[in-house]
Amino acid sequence: METFAVRRRDWTKRRRALVGAVFALLVVAALIGAVGAEQADEVDLGNIAGIIHELSLPAYAGRLTGTDGNWAAVGYVADRFERLGLANPDGLEGYLQPYVQPTRLMHSPPELEILDASGSVARQFKFITQFSPTTAPGCRISGEVTAPGVILEHVDDIDRVRGEAVLLVPMHLAANPTEIEAIMKRVTSSSCRDQARLLGVILEVDTSGRGYFPIVPFVAPGSFPTDRNDGGRQSTAEPVSNEPMVFTCDRPTFAELAACSAAGPDSPSGTIRMSMDYSVEPARTANVVGVLPGDPVAPGGARHIIVGAHLDHVGSNMDGTYNPGAMDNASGVAAMIEIARALSAGPVRPPLTVVFVAFNGEEQFMYGSRHYVSEPCLPLSEATMVNIDTVGSPRGVLLQIENAAGRDTQMARDLCGVAAQLGIGFRKSVSSGTDHSSFANAGVEAVNLIQPDFAGGYHGPGDAADGVDPGRVAEVVRLVLAFIRTAKTAPPD
Ligand SMILES: [Zn+2]
Numbered sequence: 001m002e003t004f005a006v007r008r009r010d011w012t013k014r015r016r017a018l019v020g021a022v023f024a025l026l027v028v029a030a031l032i033g034a035v036g037a038e039q040a041d042e043v044d045l046g047n048i049a050g051i052i053h054e055l056s057l058p059a060y061a062g063r064l065t066g067t068d069g070n071w072a073a074v075g076y077v078a079d080r081f082e083r084l085g086l087a088n089p090d091g092l093e094g095y096l097q098p099y100v101q102p103t104r105l106m107h108s109p110p111e112l113e114i115l116d117a118s119g120s121v122a123r124q125f126k127f128i129t130q131f132s133p134t135t136a137p138g139c140r141i142s143g144e145v146t147a148p149g150v151i152l153e154h155v156d157d158i159d160r161v162r163g164e165a166v167l168l169v170p171m172h173l174a175a176n177p178t179e180i181e182a183i184m185k186r187v188t189s190s191s192c193r194d195q196a197r198l199l200g201v202i203l204e205v206d207t208s209g210r211g212y213f214p215i216v217p218f219v220a221p222g223s224f225p226t227d228r229n230d231g232g233r234q235s236t237a238e239p240v241s242n243e244p245m246v247f248t249c250d251r252p253t254f255a256e257l258a259a260c261s262a263a264g265p266d267s268p269s270g271t272i273r274m275s276m277d278y279s280v281e282p283a284r285t286a287n288v289v290g291v292l293p294g295d296p297v298a299p300g301g302a303r304h305i306i307v308g309a310h311l312d313h314v315g316s317n318m319d320g321t322y323n324p325g326a327m328d329n330a331s332g333v334a335a336m337i338e339i340a341r342a343l344s345a346g347p348v349r350p351p352l353t354v355v356f357v358a359f360n361g362e363e364q365f366m367y368g369s370r371h372y373v374s375e376p377c378l379p380l381s382e383a384t385m386v387n388i389d390t391v392g393s394p395r396g397v398l399l400q401i402e403n404a405a406g407r408d409t410q411m412a413r414d415l416c417g418v419a420a421q422l423g424i425g426f427r428k429s430v431s432s433g434t435d436h437s438s439f440a441n442a443g444v445e446a447v448n449l450i451q452p453d454f455a456g457g458y459h460g461p462g463d464a465a466d467g468v469d470p471g472r473v474a475e476v477v478r479l480v481l482a483f484i485r486t487a488k489t490a491p492p493d
Pocket residue numbers: 328363459
């Protein structure tokens with residue numbers, strides 16, 4: 001019994017030792033597995049989510065170029081570059097590449113009201129959800145008008161309008177660019193102005209399925225005077241020209257405006273009040289540029305790739321709301337910084353130098369990228385460029401790998417190849433609406449990466465951080481990391 005008992009104890013000991021050894025092996029294997037998984041997936045989702053959250057905060061107020069919120073975003077990105085140890089390009093201070101561009105500022109929210117016979121407000125409509133001003137060249141961008149509404153059924157109705165009026169343009173005309181062009185030509189022509197003062201135009205727009213008007217602060221070069229002597233603002237008392245004020249409104253709003261107006265131009269009744277308070281001003285602003293030097297002995301050492309993303313957005317609505325611009329384009333900035341972090345943290349330097357650029361002024365007309373192209377930090381003859389604008393679709397919208405219009409680059413083909421290898425779904429496409437096109441126009445191979453999901457609230461208060469999926473941003477980070485690490489070294493043809 002004793003012997004048996006001893007043997008049994010021995011066996012139990014041995015079994016315990018065996019179990020312990022197997023357990024230890026399993027732990028080691030699990031640890032190796034974990035390390036392996038970490039190496040295979042080095043992307044830090046927390047970093048991506050944190051950057052998107054940060055840049056979408058009220059402190060940045062929608063990052064409109066020329067505002068304090070935009071400067072705060074510039075400072076944030078420069079600080080991140082510094083912490084990653086990126087090199088400051090020669091000639092720049094603190095990673096900032098300053099330049100001046102026109103920007104459109106809103107000083108108070110626009111107003112659209114129906115006034116009763118005594119001139120008091122009978123109905124007030126809501127900016128963004130019910131109406132939005134148009135700030136295109138050829139229309140006033142500041143001031144106030146009050147006039148009876150006149151419904152247009154046909155372009156020729158304009159000739160029958162007498163006295164002051166706000167023209168109400170129903171959708172059958174407003175949705176037709178040819179009709180709109182004809183209407184605006186008549187409204188601003190002097191012959192028409194002899195008999196009538198057409199102070200405003202309100203276009204009926206179908207917003208169903210979207211429910212709001214996106215904010216578009218586009219300022220084409222030379223389209224607005226910016227060298228004002230009145231402190232940068234047009235006078236709000238009198239129109240500076242006979243340009244009309246132009247609003248768009250949704251269908252229910254249009255119906256209410258029409259109900260208080262005459263059915264034809266002969267007997268207008270009811271009064272409409274429109275006001276807007278914008279100015280277009282020269283703004284001193286900056287791109288943020290940081291450099292990660294490549295391996296100088298790698299075959300691609302002399303060449304560099306620019307990884308770009310615009311940091312600006314469309315700003316505040318001056319009514320307590322702002323447009324966070326989480327998907328457009330805090331997501332792209334987060335991807336860019338995460339790419340910089342992963343490459344800096346890696347044990348080997350990338351085979352080619354990487355220049356990270358957070359562009360400003362994209363929303364006005366790609367001013368920042370056009371400035372960078374005119375004053376590049378490294379010669380563009382040695383460059384390729386990948387831009388990231390609007391990624392992190394939580395609705396599974398496919399990644400698009402986009403050439404600029406009229407280009408078919410080897411770079412796009414290579415990116416498609418890498419995406420396929422990584423098992424990332426994609427579609428090859430063409431667009432010229434963002435910063436890669438500034439580089440393409442300068443003869444640089446340039447590609448834009450986008451997951452074009454605008455259902456979360458494009459250029460509106462709805463584009464918030466919780467509507468962006470960091471996992472989908474990570475997909476783009478992995479693609480660009482793999483692309484850089486396997487970069488072809490031959491110069492573009
Ligand atoms: Zn945008």
